[in-house]
Amino acid sequence: MAQVLTFRDALRATLMEEMDRNPAVVLLGEDIGVYQGTFRITADFLTRFGPKRVIDTPISELGFVGAAVGMAMLGLRPVVEVMTWNFSLLAADQILNNAAKLRYFSGGQVNVPLVIRGPNGAGVQLSAQHSQSLEALYAHFPGLWVVAPATPADARGLLLTALRGKDPVVFLENAALYGAKGEVPDGDAPIPFGQAEIMRRGHDVTIISYSRMVHLALTAAEQLAQTGIEAEVINLRTLRPLDRETLIRSVRRTHRAVVVQEQWRPFGAAAEIAAVIYEGAFDLLDAPVERVTGADVPMPYARNLELLALPHERDIVAAVQRTLYRQ
Amino acid sequence: MAQVLTFRDALRATLMEEMDRNPAVVLLGEDIGVYQGTFRITADFLTRFGPKRVIDTPISELGFVGAAVGMAMLGLRPVVEVMTWNFSLLAADQILNNAAKLRYFSGGQVNVPLVIRGPNGAGVQLSAQHSQSLEALYAHFPGLWVVAPATPADARGLLLTALRGKDPVVFLENAALYGAKGEVPDGDAPIPFGQAEIMRRGHDVTIISYSRMVHLALTAAEQLAQTGIEAEVINLRTLRPLDRETLIRSVRRTHRAVVVQEQWRPFGAAAEIAAVIYEGAFDLLDAPVERVTGADVPMPYARNLELLALPHERDIVAAVQRTLYRQ
Amino acid sequence: MASKRGGAKVRAERTPAGPDLASSVPWYRLMVLTRRFEDEAERAFRRGKIGGYLHLYSGQEAVAAGFLAAIRADDIFFTAYRDHAHAIFRGTPPQAVMAELFGKQTGVAKGKGGSMHLFDVPRGLYGGYGIVGAHIPLATGAAYALRYQGTDRICLCFLGDGAMNSGSFHEPVNMAAVWGQDGMCPIVYIVENNKYAMGTSVDRSTVVTHLASKFGLHGIENEQVDGQDFLTVRRAAERIVARVRATGRPYAIEAITYRLVGHGAADLFQPYRNKGEVEEWKQRDPIQILERELHRAGVLDDAQVAAIHKEAEEKVAAAIKYAEESPEPPPEELPRDVSAQG
Amino acid sequence: MASKRGGAKVRAERTPAGPDLASSVPWYRLMVLTRRFEDEAERAFRRGKIGGYLHLYSGQEAVAAGFLAAIRADDIFFTAYRDHAHAIFRGTPPQAVMAELFGKQTGVAKGKGGSMHLFDVPRGLYGGYGIVGAHIPLATGAAYALRYQGTDRICLCFLGDGAMNSGSFHEPVNMAAVWGQDGMCPIVYIVENNKYAMGTSVDRSTVVTHLASKFGLHGIENEQVDGQDFLTVRRAAERIVARVRATGRPYAIEAITYRLVGHGAADLFQPYRNKGEVEEWKQRDPIQILERELHRAGVLDDAQVAAIHKEAEEKVAAAIKYAEESPEPPPEELPRDVSAQG
């Protein structure tokens, strides 16, 4: 059976269940307790689990992410909420030089079962310092898993996997999705990392994306269907590992691919995805892989400029048409 | 005229000249003064320019990189030495959220003429926390220029441009190159950003790289020449901006490309370079672009494992042969 | 009240009357203006005219006013995202600030920065920053630059109580002390201790709640001040600014204050504090305190007060109108300003 | 000498004789062993047998020895890259450490970590870290975990003077104080103040050179100790460890010490200090101080001392031989250990 939940409630319920089940799970973050969480993912958690498990931290990203790594090394299973991923840059050293690597440089003596989660990507008019999508940065580093769910079902299934694995997970949510509803399977069904989902079948072109952009891709696909173009839409779910097989199998069938990402094009995630497609389907590609990306500028505040800086359905439609030489 | 200089001396001499010429240039970094610089780039600078211009800092990467941004905003031209780029992760917030963006979010009211320089990439057995090549990370962010010189001439020409521009520059050196010698043109000849150099002409395949990897590419090209394969070797010099034109023009001629980077393959620089090539030369490519990269693991300490983790000439040769379907 | 947490010893430096009372009238006017500005900005936010985050300064006005009243026209300052009042106090036209909040081409930063990133470089405002604490290194380096350039200009750095728990605070403040030994760091750090960082009260985020003292352990002279009393703040500011200008050494002050409104416009329920506390602090509203003082000294009468309020109302209404009617930035603005050379 | 900088008040807690003298002999033996180990490691480095960075602990032995002598077998500790002695003191076989430095499969971390990243988790050594200060948050969180798990185990965190200028230091230490209020942070921060961070002396990187006092800024009890005297350190450590174990509150100690060797094996010229200073500190070599004490008390005679030195020599020679003869890690090791699930 399944029930309809918002993305927020899927996260909440999963976290709560897992905390009920496993006393090793503790939460850390700014204003997750008394304040009830900036995005209310942890509302009521403090009352339910108490201050030893729901730890309101000072504004010390480097300190509390690092402390969570230390907790994880000792066998706790900390879940850090970064109020937004933008602030994670202050903790980059702890994430990239400790969490990601210390299993390796200890010769496998310690695990770091740590989940860092929070909203990633642009909001609405949050401007340059608060509108970043950092998946390409984190996915570059071996030792991390990088997860970017698109649906409430993804949110639940991937969070379950994250909470039960033994490695550090960069869990990238999207504030615009918190209110989005979707069917969430009941019961205990973790979604393994590295398993993309084909959200829509089609034979003319493959549109590949993750997180919020998947929804744009689906809308674009509906629009394209009205012009007789059947797009396959792939939701990657995780960037590291990348489900090369599903990707490549699809493109080898459709001969065309469009990759959609929210952030800056240069050295962005779409470049890697495109490279993987070329490497796996070069001989069967009928057109260059199109990258639909955000504008290569820090995010402006003004709404009209912000809209110009973000990818839209029409950009995806146009890119698809280019792969079909319809333009 | 030109003289033969080491990479180190090219940097030293250029910094020194520019400091003589422009009193706004100040240096900040750990142990650049009394200690004479970890890699002796600034040896004797303290005596010559005094402690107001050669500022030994505490171990406060976030603090002193940020302070340098502030100095730059007021019209100084700070040059920060990060002892190695690994430590820059502690200053990531200042580099990515302030230096890169504040010109934009101030509506163009301030410039940030800042150069951050130091060794990037693996050394010899420095292990996981000290062996990282961070160009893909920094080149993703608009507002920064990302420079990776391969030769003493590059070092001088690009540093001159960096020191005279008005924007923040991520200047990635390589410790293994500091002792390398090369001809350096006399006089005042800045190398503009975004101008790749063709280091070797060839018509069978284009090998693209930057920094230390260029030298591997050149050696591989010599080896290939003995088997009758003439490789063109491109030294990108800057990652942001990327000289798409030179790249694409070359590949449209050779029909084959191999991109070489030292660091991890997923979401690495080679993905972007490959994507640019595909986008510009899709119809003329006879084989998928090959990526030669480091192994996807934190750098191990043991020398034999480290050698396995790094790209070698033979990997480039093999990749070229694959593009020619010789394997 | 100021001494509630951490046993703050607050310097008392008020003079009941004298020349600074008359010269405080323009600051009273500005404080009334900014309060009105904040109220109307919030209303515009609710109407969907302003987007993103919106952090208001209501209740804290005397802190920035007191310090900005004490510096020279060529001095500079940095602050965080709660920055509207700082700009307006310094002379940035309210309509240019409002237009920025509306995301319009006529905004101080052409609509690119928004509420959190006000800049007015000609007037010495070097921003407006959104990452808590991250402007403190900038301000510290800027102060160094001012001395390096041979001037006697100084730099103010406003920061929140919450920012003091970050490495972005400790690292540059330690360096400022070192640089100050050579007279190379003319900066005043002004902690706006409004008791909370979002929903986290000072005593839940640190054990040492006498925040000024934290500067002492970096070797920086410091004191606390009653941040609700403009005259007190201004007097302290004048003394401190003169000394920092003369010595080139950093100084720190913790102003005990309170934000009467939510953390941001989205902070409606405020589960972290009770109404009583807010009401208590309303009794110490800095505008009323100054008004009473000016009234008592006969520098302002009721009619003048009314006129000042009316004027503020009109100015803000005009600012709203201006912002509303201003054009959006044209699409060509999108790629502009990313870099100087590209 | 200990009180030279910052007017350090150093606690004197030495007892001239008594039961702890006899129990100190094994520690004397370990200190002699590690000194020899460091000397031979440096020689191996010069012969090209050891790569990368190599940071030796010579001169500072009494600090780690004194503290590791005071904790229980199930307690844990974290340190920076100057970590060989810490591992050996704790019982990690010297040959496994040497093999790690040689990059061999038989090393404590299979040759993957090297000198800077010694780990021996079964013995409570949670690393060995190369980014200055970056292990301090880890140790702080680990201490929390120990209490959360309902144990009375404690955590030691060794750190350098230079690390104290980083946000990696201030942020977690502030949190430790907060957590300590609930008895949730049983950690001892042990500053190995060896006067320098590479070439930067303490007084060039901060104005407040009484480093222990900086913990006070965060609300953590603290003191200084003469780090050259094993007996003093150990006595203080026993008192502090007992208290931290009982209270779950953090405590900090600054051990005044000196590194008699270069920062790393590559630091040959040491332009930042003069020979005289080094010579002066050689007079306070911790091994000689302890040796004299044990000698005077009649716990050790000349023959025993000689035997201990000979034994150290042999053990280290054996460790070198073992390391030399051990196999390199096989190529299959390259992708192993990146993650648990992949």
Ligand SMILES: Cc1ncc(C[n+]2csc(CCOP(=O)(O)OP(=O)(O)O)c2C)c(N)n1
């Ligand atoms: C590094 C960082 N972490 C978290 C946030 C989210 N955040 C915005 S304001 C704020 C509270 C800051 O409090 P304080 O410094 O006291 O300033 P105040 O809002 O009271 O003026 C937080 C946590 C942020 N912007 N930056």
Ligand SMILES: Cc1ncc(C[n+]2csc(CCOP(=O)(O)OP(=O)(O)O)c2C)c(N)n1
């Ligand atoms: C964040 C960071 N910055 C710089 C370095 C380079 N570095 C290595 S050791 C060191 C000095 C550290 O001094 P201290 O903390 O006093 O420890 P000690 O070496 O004296 O034991 C520096 C600057 C580093 N490893 N990490």
Ligand SMILES: [Mg+2]
């Ligand atoms: Mg506050």
Ligand SMILES: [Mg+2]
């Ligand atoms: Mg030291």
